[in-house]
Amino acid sequence: SKHRLPPGPKPWPIIGNIPHLGKQVHVSLQRFSQLYGPLISLRLGSQLVVIASSPAAAAEILRTHDRLLSARYVATVVPYDTVELDRKAIVWASNCNNDRWKAFRAMFRNQMFSARAIESQAAVRERKVARMVEFLQGKLGEPVKIAELAFAAIFDSLSNLMFSRDCIGFESSSETANRLKSLIWRMMELGTKTNFADYFPVLKKLDPQGLRREMFRLCNELYSVWQPEVKERRERGRPGGAEDFLDIFFENGLDDDQIDWLSLGFLQELFSAGTDTSMATIEWAMAELIRNKGAMDELRDELKTKLSPPLDGKPALIDESVVAQLPYLSAIVKETLRLHPPAPLLLPHRAPETCKVMNYTVPEGTHIVVNVWAISRDPKVWEDDPMSFKPERFIGSSVDFRGQDFEFLPFSAGRRMCPGVSLATRQIPLVLAALVRSFDWSLSDGEDPTELDMSEKFGTTLEKERPLLLVPNRSSL
Numbered sequence: 280s281k282h283r284l285p286p287g288p289k290p291w292p293i294i295g296n297i298p299h300l301g302k303q304v305h306v307s308l309q310r311f312s313q314l315y316g317p318l319i320s321l322r323l324g325s326q327l328v329v330i331a332s333s334p335a336a337a338a339e340i341l342r343t344h345d346r347l348l349s350a351r352y353v354a355t356v357v358p359y360d361t362v363e364l365d366r367k368a369i370v371w372a373s374n375c376n377n378d379r380w381k382a383f384r385a386m387f388r389n390q391m392f393s394a395r396a397i398e399s400q401a402a403v404r405e406r407k408v409a410r411m412v413e414f415l416q417g418k419l420g421e422p423v424k425i426a427e428l429a430f431a432a433i434f435d436s437l438s439n440l441m442f443s444r445d446c447i448g449f450e451s452s453s454e455t456a457n458r459l460k461s462l463i464w465r466m467m468e469l470g471t472k473t474n475f476a477d478y479f480p481v482l483k484k485l486d487p488q489g490l491r492r493e494m495f496r497l498c499n500e501l502y503s504v505w506q507p508e509v510k511e512r513r514e515r516g517r518p519g520g521a522e523d524f525l526d527i528f529f530e531n532g533l534d535d536d537q538i539d540w541l542s543l544g545f546l547q548e549l550f551s552a553g554t555d556t557s558m559a560t561i562e563w564a565m566a567e568l569i570r571n572k573g574a575m576d577e578l579r580d581e582l583k584t585k586l587s588p589p590l591d592g593k594p595a596l597i598d599e600s601v602v603a604q605l606p607y608l609s610a611i612v613k614e615t616l617r618l619h620p621p622a623p624l625l626l627p628h629r630a631p632e633t634c635k636v637m638n639y640t641v642p643e644g645t646h647i648v649v650n651v652w653a654i655s656r657d658p659k660v661w662e663d664d665p666m667s668f669k670p671e672r673f674i675g676s677s678v679d680f681r682g683q684d685f686e687f688l689p690f691s692a693g694r695r696m697c698p699g700v701s702l703a704t705r706q707i708p709l710v711l712a713a714l715v716r717s718f719d720w721s722l723s724d725g726e727d728p729t730e731l732d733m734s735e736k737f738g739t740t741l742e743k744e745r746p747l748l749l750v751p752n753r754s755s756l
């Protein structure tokens with residue numbers, strides 16, 4: 280009893296609890312936590328997984344034992360070994376208690392995502408969003424896939440911060456743009472597929488589903504797109520304009536391998552970590568606004584009062600610093616992140632040695648997960664109608680996503696907390712403000728908004744199962 284594991288459903292021989300997971304893994308894990316408690320364990324094949332599903336259990340992992348448990352569990356689909364990842368990667372660095380990792384995080388904190396840097400990058404994002412509005416003006420009355428639109432806006436804002444140019448564009452007409460887009464989409468898809476090699480280490484080398492091999496091929500293809508960019512900038516210097524992330528990488532002495540090491544360097548990691556998470560938040564927020572007319576009307580009122588009116592029939596440029604001060608919009612973003620956290624189980628952590636958590640034993644090598652999706656819908660934590668979209672709950676509340684409030688952890692907490700939080704929480708409201716201020720939105724086929732299908736597609740990122748199609752109409756504001 281001194282070495283007891285956290286409780287959980289009885290595993291089957293060999294396959295363990297794999298059949299218990301189902302398709303909606305976050306929901307199954309929530310059900311088990313309701314049956315067995317806030318800290319449970321499952322055996323998936325031969326891999327032990329411990330899941331925290333309450334604010335107290337999350338605080339034990341991300342605060343009390345943060346130093347130890349902030350090691351990363353590296354999914355088998357990542358086609359590189361941990362020694363190389365520890366030298367070069369950030370998201371997939373398996374260990375973060377070393378000077379190299381700390382120096383990278385300091386570079387993020389002090390240079391790329393500092394308050395001053397975020398402020399000075401605002402013009403880049405404002406231009407991108409203005410371009411999005413221009414694109415939509417040519418689509419009045421036509422259905423638009425919100426996720427694709429948000430993907431292009433976010434991806435190109437990031438690519439401008441990284442190396443001062445667009446990569447995709449809203450029209451997606453060039454061959455390279457299309458290739459890049461389909462590569463990234465496919466990588467995102469592969470990253471979220473169930474991989475049996477994760478559960479049975481003997482299969483790791485064999486890669487029976489071919490996921491790791493395909494990821495390696497995609498990484499190489501991506502490398503062939505970005506590597507010339509990095510090489511040219513290294514040789515010729517910046518063409519002009521403001522300092523971008525590539526300059527910061529060069530200044531900090533990163534070599535080409537670290538920046539774009541077979542496309543698992545910083546460029547790819549930042550694009551992957553920053554794009555689909557923000558895209559999913561924008562899609563869920565628009566879906567909630569369409570379904571909840573009261574919230575949409577309140578937001579429209581706020582935007583109408585605080586943002587400049589159109590000039591000669593053209594939407595005025597939206598000022599990010601004004602958007603950042605809008606309380607109702609900020610509450611909408613928080614409420615969306617509460618109900619639809621883009622990373623429902625965060626990214627996987629790992630116990631590098633055996634330890635005790637809440638009086639249970641967590642053996643070395645355990646894969647550790649925090650079910651933030653379950654925590655942020657728990658009626659014991661969110662007493663006021665937790666399943667409903669009510670941005671008002673955040674008005675006048677001090678609960679924030681900065682890693683201090685363990686009932687609300689969309690960006691995690693502790694050492695591994697998302698370093699892009701300040702960027703994401705500037706970018707997402709800006710896109711939403713531009714969409715709602717510039718157009719009236721409706722569903723495409725006379726669908727009843729209150730009946731909108733809100734089913735989720737589980738993966739590393741929690742997306743809407745049925746893509747949201749909305750029609751932009753001339754703004755009546």
Ligand code: HEM
Nearest residue numbers: 369370552553556557621622625626690691695697699703
């Ligand atoms: C709504 C938007 C976003 C959400 C919800 C989000 C959430 C997260 C979460 C949950 C993690 C894992 C934390 C953990 O392991 O405990 C993470 C890690 C990370 N995020 Fe974000 N993120 C977002 C946007 C961004 C953006 C815009 C960037 C930068 C461009 C970014 C860069 C990263 C990086 C580099 C990591 C890895 C940190 C590490 O392992 O040390 N994220 N993010």
